[in-house]
Amino acid sequence: MKALELNDVSVFYGAVRGVEGVSLYVDEGEIVALLGANGAGKSTVLKAVSGLIHPRHGTISFFGEPFAKLSAHRRVIGGLVHVPEGRRIFTTLTIGENLELGAYGTQRSRTERAQRLGEVLALFPLLEQHFERLAGTLSGGEQQVLAIARAMMSNPRVLMIDEPSLGLDPQKVDIVYDMLEEVAALGTTVLLVEQNVALALEIASRAYVLQQGSVVLSGRSASLAQDSRLSDAYLGKATHDHG
């Protein structure tokens, strides 16, 4: 079953092209990476899927159902969650409140939320000790963990995450990636956007490579890792980007 399928999707910001003719799919239970240099259109693809921006043409379907006119918050209720670039946790709210809001769309009753909170805290024990602290006081790595945990509060069928390694030291990156693998092992489908190719290919089964708004390369991680065209897609850019 295809959890997510994009067919010939094009997004424009006014006259400026975001992405053009992007087709890709993610099977249920799979981790798929979306790779590419800065500005290649990776985040644009995620925003189009989560409904933050609307494609000029093309179709996006979620477990076979077309998304078309569904507004962004309804897609979350439907089981799709998007951890955006920069994490965007609510810094003026406590960690507990952040987590609770993660369940806003899907777990409407207090008991459902409490039960889900227990399940999520079992996955992310780090957060339990800081429950009453303001989220803005967390370190970058902890904020990323919170962002993933908050997304998992909705018990999503598909998790989309944008640059989880950005700005983190290697040790924290390992922690965050372990968590993503754990989330996937529990049956959540993951679409991962990442500039760090080696890292992403390690946990993804397949990957798509975007260059200037179009998919230029795709395939299984193992074969992509050895494909010289992959580094070509990054050349001239990847060496300048840190993160």
Place this chain on the structure above:
Amino acid sequence: MSLFLNEIGNGIFLGAFFGLVALGYSMVYGILRLINFAHGDFYMVAAFVSYTILGAVIVGNSHAQWWTVAWVGLVVMIITGGLAMLANQLIYRPMRRAAILSLMIAAIGLSQVLENGVLVAPQWGATYLVYPVTTPPSGFNLGSNHYTWGQLIIVLISGLLALGVYFLVGRTLLGKAMRAVSEDRIAAVLMGINVDLVIAIVFFIGGALAGAAAVMTGVYYGQINYLMGFTVGLEAFTAAVLGGIGNIGGAVVGGLILGIVQSIGTGIFGAEWAIVVAFGALVLMLWFRPTGLLGERVARRM
């Protein structure tokens, strides 16, 4: 000294009105960063609507039974909340992507429409209208001042409403969603929060509080006028800024402080100085502490 205490008593009473209207300003500012200049006129319209409803249900009995006033008050709160929500839906929501200055100009425009609408409406118009209900003069003495039971009830109702808002914003899931929308609208959408609905609810609550304040103003002061929203709006806005705009606790604290400062000021200089004292306090606050008393610091930012 006892004169001073009297002024504080009067100030708390006055501050209760300011606080209620200031809450609406502050909540809308918190969630949209919009200073809704039409807010004072929601209060004014509420006073006229309640005047008409009370006039219809009470004939010749100026000391109406309290529950009549209570249910009319509730109805007016709902109507005023609905009016604020309608203004959001018809005017502010379509402009959500526009610059905030455009929204503020639209708010000033709406304020003019409401004032002049009431001015030309049959039965309402330009003259001071005598409110159909007044509070009886019986009450209690505190120091050398006489307070009526009506005043006490007004302060209590205002306090309860403010506490209710504080609880709603601080403790409930809806309140957390309001604060989330206030901080980061995109992130809030990605939580599955219906942002437009949350904003609409904030307008409703702000309007309803203004409605409650309007009925209490009518009952206590006994007369209403189509320009009453302008002054109270500015004073409540001052209160919101004094306390730290966008901050729920700040609106109430700012209202009380403004009420007390204005009472003491008019006690010293005379009643005609009320507005001068209020805006003098605003200027001083902006000078020494531009974020307001509780601004950007403790407590709940909406």
